[in-house]
Amino acid sequence: MVTLKEVAAKAGVSPSTASGALRGLDFVRPDTAERVLKAAQELNYTANVSARALRSGRTGILSLAIPTVSIPFYSRLVSAMETCVEHNGYQLVIQQTNFDEQMERRVLAQAEDTLSEGLFILPTRLGNRDIAALTQGHPTVLFEDYSTDITFDTVNAPSGNGIAKAIRHLAGRGRTHICVAGAAPVGDIGTVTKTGRAGGHNAGHAATGRTARGASAGTYVANRAVKNEQNSSRARYERIDAAVRVLDELGLHDTSTMIDCNWGADGGIELAHRLAALAKAGKRYDAVCCMNDDIALGVIRGLADAGLRVPQDVAVTGFDGVPQGGWSVPTLTTIALDYEGMAATAVAMMLRKFGDNPVTLPQRVTAGFRLLERESTAVAA
Amino acid sequence: MVTLKEVAAKAGVSPSTASGALRGLDFVRPDTAERVLKAAQELNYTANVSARALRSGRTGILSLAIPTVSIPFYSRLVSAMETCVEHNGYQLVIQQTNFDEQMERRVLAQAEDTLSEGLFILPTRLGNRDIAALTQGHPTVLFEDYSTDITFDTVNAPSGNGIAKAIRHLAGRGRTHICVAGAAPVGDIGTVTKTGRAGGHNAGHAATGRTARGASAGTYVANRAVKNEQNSSRARYERIDAAVRVLDELGLHDTSTMIDCNWGADGGIELAHRLAALAKAGKRYDAVCCMNDDIALGVIRGLADAGLRVPQDVAVTGFDGVPQGGWSVPTLTTIALDYEGMAATAVAMMLRKFGDNPVTLPQRVTAGFRLLERESTAVAA
DNA sequence: TTGAAAGCGCTAACAC
């Protein structure tokens, strides 16, 4: 390995001058700088990053902990994050936590022990009390934190507003019997937290056919305590809240229902089968508002199994705007998220911490979104 | 930040002893070690990774350069790689090259300038001559390199064998007019390299309706020179080769065809529309063998547009075994890859370089696969 | 078994 010292020697200057020249600092005379550059070139010199890191305290690495990269929502987020981080001159380490509490703990606990200068994490099992305890002041930015306190800089998907928009869209299409898929009715909240797992493997068990009645906004609010105590899948609650409120507002709570399911295609398929069975039994729903695109794609698949047509018999909406919804049969109406915007905001929040500006209080930013109207809701009831 | 020196002071020993104790070296007396550990605990000491890296030369970081993480094949691979790398005590940096030659160059050129101890790269634009020049001996493992020389340790998908299996499967289902989607006939190879882009944005333009006749194995082999010179999408050629050979062997080259398209769902959709037009004109194909799952999902979508039924009218196969094929309508018959196996092999190849074992010659490993029979080929012609 | 001393390669004060 060729060192700075050798370059300096070859260029006939001191290491510090060489250092300055190589970093383009302007205290070096142009011709000197050129000589150094030439020497470096000839020796094929490349700075030792570890040494630089030790000296400067900057490693140029940020890390991102998400459940997995193989679920479309997360891979879109990772993709946007990598691009954004790279544009800011950093590299991105990824860590998959697999919806597992221990892995989330480990990532947080080891954050300080790592070359990483800062951690982005999308927690699914840990509350921000735990996170604060583990993170010990290490620069941290959260994704999808909906807790009542804002203790960390956070970037959230527009869960509430998005779901509201989707439901209004369905209602606007004349749908009156809406099944909210992936959200349990209030009475089941405890159950949700026990079995619920975004994209996970537990069989979703739901209080099928219950109407949202008992889950009116008022009732639900009373359950917030439970919600904060049990820190499972967070976006879920935000979306349930919104769904309940909008259904109430539209006067659809008697005809509609909320059914829990896994937040993956498997969950959607299963739920669709259950819906088909209900239809046979005379209880028809003419729309399914899914808590994410994977569920929605599964629902479309499951309805096809049962010979129910989308959108003629049942309209379906998703949430996230993952690419796959653009070429499913039928294509999926969804709430498209601004991934690039989310990434840009999160990275900006992180870099702000490194500057020597005064420290500001943590903020929570909700990403922009738009309703992507496609085939799965193209027909009015 | 609390340093080793402080821990040593608190424990009443020297830094070197403390260092040994913390790393569990056995020259330290047990009770001394315990004292050090206790001190470290109390001070909440955590070793400075940069310093350790500088001293030891080991950063514990590996990096993976792939076109993008938002295409399912790549995200599955990234997911498997992250898990595997983590199990081996390393962290994974990802870098998206976006099917762009300059980005691939940059990643390779900067590899040495990075905290990363080794680079995994799936090149799409660079030949391994270029790669060798840029990589300068930095530990490197390739994915998807099919060039004639084996100059790097490489892990490949079973492109040839996989496509062959898919085509045999279609033939076994009585399909005789097979369209190979995503592969241009020989005459167009030059064109492919100009416009072809895995998952990219160029509109695929194809010599529609040409049969594979002119593209028999013999003819094709003559074009290998071109193939090696132009290092675009590599898996492509391997798969074309196999397709041509098997179609020949099955006596289906007169009735079949090869049509180029983008390696994304958009390409598949477009191609399906073209196929539908051909069908109207009396030229029917009863099967489409796609070079990857994204194309296949697009083809299914595009055929639906035209009212052609899958699998009754047209059978469709994919390649890669991405999760989405498991819940499409219909579900997709595909060549499922062993992602975990690919990752394990690639990581083992990398770690072997770090050991002090004798250096062996580079190897090329082809991953295992199996045919996943699903609905898209469930009916015989 | 422990400690002192010497760096790993670089950057940042400070002097010249």
Add this chain to the structure above:
DNA sequence: GTGTTAGCGCTTTCAA
């Protein structure tokens, strides 16, 4: 402008 000097925090000889 440039060189000298002094570390960043750790590991690793080598002596004691």
